[in-house]
Amino acid sequence: MHYYLLMRLLLVEDEIDIQSFLRTSLEEAGYEVEAAADGKTAERLAIDGEFDILIVDLGLPDQDGITLILKLRQLGVRAPVLILSARRSVDDRVRGLEQGGDDYLTKPFALAELLARLRNLLKRNSPAGSEATRLRVLDLELYLLRREATRAGQVLQLTPQEFVLLEYLCRNAGRVVTRSMILDKVWGMRIQPDTNVVDVHIYRLRGKVDAPGQQPLIRTLRGVGYVLKDR
Amino acid sequence: MFSKTAKPALRSAAWRISLWATVAFACGTLLVFIFLHRFVADDIQRRSDAWLAGEIEVLGDVAEQTPMNALHDRVVEEVAELASKEVPNREASASTSNDSVFFLQTGRDGSLTLWVGAGNGVENLKAIQASRILPDHPTHLRVQGFAIPFRVASTRINDGSYIYLGLSERDELRVLRSLGLRFILLWFLLVLLGFGIVFFTTRRMLSHVREIAEAASRIGHSDLHARVPTTRHNDEVSHLALTLNRMLDRIESSMHQLHTITDSLAHDLRSPLTAIRGKLEMSLSAAMQVEQADPIVSAIEELDRLTDFLNKSLDVAEAKADALRLNRVPLDLDELLRIMIDLYEPSMSEKGLQLRLHSGGPLTIEADEALIHRMIANLFDNELKHLPAACTVNLRLRVEDAAASLILEDDGPGFDVEVLSHLFERRVKGKESNGHGLGLAFVDAVARAHGGSVAAGNRDGGGARISLIFPRAANEQAKAPMAAIHRAS
Numbered sequence: 001m002h003y004y005l006l007m008r009l010l011l012v013e014d015e016i017d018i019q020s021f022l023r024t025s026l027e028e029a030g031y032e033v034e035a036a037a038d039g040k041t042a043e044r045l046a047i048d049g050e051f052d053i054l055i056v057d058l059g060l061p062d063q064d065g066i067t068l069i070l071k072l073r074q075l076g077v078r079a080p081v082l083i084l085s086a087r088r089s090v091d092d093r094v095r096g097l098e099q100g101g102d103d104y105l106t107k108p109f110a111l112a113e114l115l116a117r118l119r120n121l122l123k124r125n126s127p128a129g130s131e132a133t134r135l136r137v138l139d140l141e142l143y144l145l146r147r148e149a150t151r152a153g154q155v156l157q158l159t160p161q162e163f164v165l166l167e168y169l170c171r172n173a174g175r176v177v178t179r180s181m182i183l184d185k186v187w188g189m190r191i192q193p194d195t196n197v198v199d200v201h202i203y204r205l206r207g208k209v210d211a212p213g214q215q216p217l218i219r220t221l222r223g224v225g226y227v228l229k230d231r
Numbered sequence: 232m233f234s235k236t237a238k239p240a241l242r243s244a245a246w247r248i249s250l251w252a253t254v255a256f257a258c259g260t261l262l263v264f265i266f267l268h269r270f271v272a273d274d275i276q277r278r279s280d281a282w283l284a285g286e287i288e289v290l291g292d293v294a295e296q297t298p299m300n301a302l303h304d305r306v307v308e309e310v311a312e313l314a315s316k317e318v319p320n321r322e323a324s325a326s327t328s329n330d331s332v333f334f335l336q337t338g339r340d341g342s343l344t345l346w347v348g349a350g351n352g353v354e355n356l357k358a359i360q361a362s363r364i365l366p367d368h369p370t371h372l373r374v375q376g377f378a379i380p381f382r383v384a385s386t387r388i389n390d391g392s393y394i395y396l397g398l399s400e401r402d403e404l405r406v407l408r409s410l411g412l413r414f415i416l417l418w419f420l421l422v423l424l425g426f427g428i429v430f431f432t433t434r435r436m437l438s439h440v441r442e443i444a445e446a447a448s449r450i451g452h453s454d455l456h457a458r459v460p461t462t463r464h465n466d467e468v469s470h471l472a473l474t475l476n477r478m479l480d481r482i483e484s485s486m487h488q489l490h491t492i493t494d495s496l497a498h499d500l501r502s503p504l505t506a507i508r509g510k511l512e513m514s515l516s517a518a519m520q521v522e523q524a525d526p527i528v529s530a531i532e533e534l535d536r537l538t539d540f541l542n543k544s545l546d547v548a549e550a551k552a553d554a555l556r557l558n559r560v561p562l563d564l565d566e567l568l569r570i571m572i573d574l575y576e577p578s579m580s581e582k583g584l585q586l587r588l589h590s591g592g593p594l595t596i597e598a599d600e601a602l603i604h605r606m607i608a609n610l611f612d613n614e615l616k617h618l619p620a621a622c623t624v625n626l627r628l629r630v631e632d633a634a635a636s637l638i639l640e641d642d643g644p645g646f647d648v649e650v651l652s653h654l655f656e657r658r659v660k661g662k663e664s665n666g667h668g669l670g671l672a673f674v675d676a677v678a679r680a681h682g683g684s685v686a687a688g689n690r691d692g693g694g695a696r697i698s699l700i701f702p703r704a705a706n707e708q709a710k711a712p713m714a715a716i717h718r719a720s
Contacts, residue, residue, distance in 0.1 A: 087497065107501040111512045195612045197575055223529070
């Protein structure tokens with residue numbers, strides 16, 4: 001599972017504050033990070049070095065982020081790109097890139113979400129392995145075809161939606177998922193409710209997964225999100 | 232006058248213009264035809280009078296000069312028979328029997344001395360004696376037993392007797408009738424043609440106006456690149472189009488400026504927010520005590536609320552200026568509401584609230600997915616925050632005219648009376664509310680950006696009611712209302 005340890009990442013971001021904390025967090029997450037503060041430097045770095053993935057901010061001082069990405073594509077850079085945007089609306093060209101396999105994230109974002117999107121991009125670009133029909137995290141097992149989950153052999157009574165939520169947590173076991181990631185992946189919407197709707201779903205799921213006396217698997221990280229423990 | 236389901240052609244100004252133009256044209260041509268008809272009738276009458284005058288003169292001469300013997304009557308009869316063969320306007324296929332002309336001679340005592348024509352002439356004589364017929368002056372005469380009147384000329388001959396020559400007006404009337412029939416047919420065709428031409432041309436001209444109006448209405452909502460179509464003609468319509476386009480150029484440029492301002496504002500605020508959030512998160516990830524983590528966690532939560540507030544205020548600001556940019560896709564409101572209810576239901580039932588959807592099935596609109604998601608989340612968040620326990624929220628989704636109607640009703644305390652009149656303004660919120668007062672302003676902004684509308688108020692029986700109208704996708708046809716009831720509990 002630690003295939004991302006040696007990933008080389010090019011970070012193109014002109015705001016020094018953001019660049020520095022992103023570099024630190026990405027390095028902590030196991031990426032080898034090169035950073036550029038403008039389009040020219042980014043072009044040079046991208047052509048010289050082989051990168052597995054790129055993070056490009058749209059608002060660069062010397063050129064538009066999209067122009068840079070299109071130029072890099074023409075120069076033969078195939079690595080997937082995560083676009084960072086502080087703009088209000090999603091540009092049509094960003095949509096085009098999204099359809100081409102790239103992804104975008106609006107500022108400000110949660111680090112966990114940035115990391116998750118990077119992982120997804122890398123996974124999409126790596127040769128597809130055979131799709132598992134069963135997920136296993138410690139004594140929790142999910143049978144994806146039957147849509148059935150067991151904990152220590154006991155079948156859990158889950159609603160279809162709870163199963164999808166648990167599946168998402170399992171696929172990201174050991175990693176933090178944020179509320180907005182859950183809303184995006186499980187309910188398919190990028191919204192920021194100012195009520196605790198996701199938390200209530202998690203409480204209910206936890207009530208079914210973590211029976212009294214068992215080791216609690218679903219952990220809340222306040223201010224960040226949730227994590228399904230895998231050890 | 233015309234119902235909404237009538238053909239658009241009946242509602243267009245072209246229809247009215249051509250109707251009035253046709254009425255005027257029809258009256259004019261009708262007058263012309265009536266005048267022509269009168270003219271022809273007079274002319275025919277004059278001709279037959281001239282014939283009568285000529286013939287009666289000949290007959291008078293013959294009657295005078297023929298000796299009064301046995302042959303007299305015979306000769307006069309022959310001449311009269313011959314005359315009847317030369318009747319003007321006579322129908323070629325008329326029968327050989329002579330019923331269109333009569334000849335009559337009276338003696339000095341007024342008795343019938345000679346008769347040529349159909350019948351025995353008694354009625355004719357009676358009619359002649361009843362009316363005064365002046366010599367050399369053809370007169371109109373109705374005879375009992377004949378449907379069609381005669382034109383009668385008379386002359387006095389030397390022996391004191393009178394001769395009369397009568398010509399039936401049958402042929403004259405036939406000619407006039409057939410002329411009238413042709414005139415009516417021609418008039419009808421002319422009116423029809425006139426209507427067609429006027430309707431076609433005005434419709435063509437007005438279709439340019441309609442195209443301009445349609446293009447202009449599309450432009451109103453976020454799409455400012457489009458321009459109204461211009462024509463090659465140098466007329467008022469093309470002038471209108473050009474003026475509109477020049478106006479749109481100006482609006483687009485100021486809209487572009489507005490977007491630049493909100494974009495750079497968003498950018499300038501978001502970049503530091505991103506940096507702050509990132510640093511907070513990094514300091515959080517290090518192992519620390521709960522007491523230490525708490526302030527950081529609440530700082531992150533505050534920051535997220537601030538971001539949400541920033542997004543919504545900019546959206547509301549842009550929508551107030553009709554400048555919200557939309558990325559329209561087909562969106563099934565029924566499906567979306569079910570997903571939203573699925574998302575919100577646990578939180579609602581946790582608070583003892585019920586959420587019910589009454590929907591007639593799939594209802595697709597063309598809308599910006601992200602904005603509609605946020606709008607509905609906003610409505611649900613409001614209910615969740617403000618309703619006391621044991622309340623029910625009813626959602627009714629249905630097709631109303633050409634629009635999708637979503638009505639949200641609850642049986643809670645309703646809106647505060649003092650905010651009721653300005654619910655959609657920014658920064659308006661109830662006394663108890665802890666929100667930032669953008670909720671309904673944002674809902675209103677999204678609805679307006681999509682060409683829809685929102686109304687909010689209190690129900691008669693208590694509780695709040697918010698109704699939203701969204702124009703539908705054009706390809707969806709109206710379906711049966713309210714078929715299924717979906718219980719979210």
